[in-house]
Amino acid sequence: MTALIVAVDGRRGRALAEDLAFEGAEVRLVVPAADPATAVADAMAGPEAAQLLGELSRVDMLIVSAERSALTAQLVAACDRFGVRIVALCTRDEHRRLASMFGVPIADEEADAASLLRAPASVPDAVAAERGRIIAVWGPSGAPGRTTIAVELACELARDGRAVALVDADSHAPSVAVATGLADEGPGFAAACRHAERGTLTVAELARIAVPLGPVEVLTGVNRPGRWPELSRDRVRGALEVCRQWVSDAVVDVASSLERDEEIVSDLDGPRRNAATLAVLAEADLIVAVVAADPTSVSRFVRGYGEMRAIAGATPVRVVVNKTRTGALGIDARGQVRRTLERYVGADDLWFVPWDVKAADAALLAAQPIAQVAGRSAFSAALRRFVGEAVDPPVRVRDVRQPRRQGRVSTRGRLARRAA
Incomplete structure (x- = not known):
């Protein structure tokens, strides 16, 4: 018995x-x-x-x-x-x-x-899980919307039934926890990095320290910027390797800075403030580069894009133009940004996300992703199109609730992009 x-x-x-x-x-x-x-x-x-x-x-x-x-x-x-x-x-x-x-x-x-x-x-x-994919979200300084795009990208990928994680690896100004209303007193990504250094990081341990945001598992960032030495290069690389076993897609929000100045002024192999960003970009399978549709952000993006490409190597890069509106650039804002980026960085495939103030404010007020509080907004629609066109999953996952959504969006998006 x-x-x-x-x-x-x-x-x-x-x-x-x-x-x-x-x-x-x-x-x-x-x-x-x-x-x-x-x-x-x-x-x-x-x-x-x-x-x-x-x-x-x-x-x-x-x-x-x-x-x-x-x-x-x-x-x-x-x-x-x-x-x-x-x-x-x-x-x-x-x-x-x-x-x-x-x-x-x-x-x-x-x-x-x-x-x-x-x-x-x-x-x-x-x-048994397939080997997952690391998606890095990078952008220049000046708040182009990296964290917002990273959060919404993770939520959109999770809609198709995939196992998705959102990782805050920003060593300068981590903000995923604040933006989504999650507590940041827990260990988060820093703890995963410490376990990775000791060789004790497992899928079960990641599941234990992660915080749920709906269907998305979140590894929050360091709760004080002074803790950035915990995010060393080898630690981050080890943690990302276990993340590949943990989820199908790990969306990683990184800082904007790419400088290696500390390696020049010091002969010692000490902590590097930008080591986490450089390690994530080097390990990523896909990079989402975010630029805001205003002159300052576009100028900073043009200066930093070449250095980012040198770090990423052959990794594919998808450029998202966030906060698109006519107020900052005048008539034909999309055309101006497109021509500028085509000329100076050779980026011919661009995806535009509108400056949706109502949806963004509603998400901030509720401390929730835009997808949860304004799922039918112009912002959400543009991001869904971006995912369908540019972020194709490595393995198609059938969602019994929405069995045809993924394939139809992807096909329609590609046709629209070719027509444009």
Whole structure:
């Protein structure tokens, strides 16, 4: 007889326990989904925690909802020590990705009791993740909108069911956490870099330290600019390599500065302020270069583009002209920017994003991505077109909620670009 604990919320948990008992299993406890993880993390005190941990050490199986608060690295480690088999109940793609990260067998939320008892002891090879892609978002100084584009790009890529991470590697002015209303007291990307240096960074550890922003996993930046020495070149490269195993697309927001002056004035192999930016650009599979549609930003972009290209090498670069409006450049603003960039940097493929003040202000007020508060705005529409035309995913992922969106947008976008 299989002894087990059911950690599923509400009526579904009680009904599942009755079905399992009918199939001959010994149901020792029925608890809310997050209780085992909370008890293992020493966040739950009292006799309830002692009883739960005691039962967990004696059962053969734990059936738990595959939510971030319920399926944690500490719980998986504790079950491994106790020899308890975990079966994760999944309702969404993000639940399946989380379970596959930990190597936990996956079952559908509506699976019957008999199939749960026969769940395999390990995850089949078919769920192994493909090697992911690093997408760097760079732009000149002067707030062209790098962070905004990075956040919205990650949210748009996640709509198609891909596993997407947003990484703040800005060593000068990190702002992803502030812009999206996330707490930045946690370890974030700096902790991932420290683990990478010690060789202890794993997919499970990244999942533990990441903060969810809807379907996007976020590694927040350093909460004080003075901590920039933690983002050294080798650390960043090691962290990005594990990110490739963690998600399909990792969107990395970097600082604007590309100078190597500190290497000239010092013969010592010490920390470099711009090492994180240089490492990300060198490791990236795709670079999104952001320039604002005003004379100052275009001038700075022209000066920095050549140096960025020298660092990136043969890596493809997609140029996004953000904050496009006629007020700063007069009539035919797009044409002026296009001709200038074609002449001075040879950028013939450009994507324009409008200066949508209402959508940007609504996102700032709510501390949420524009895609969540103004999904039908002109800004969101332009960014969706950019993703469909220029950021083709390495592997097509079928989204059961929107099965035809990706292919149709990509084809229509390419035809529109050729016509332009």
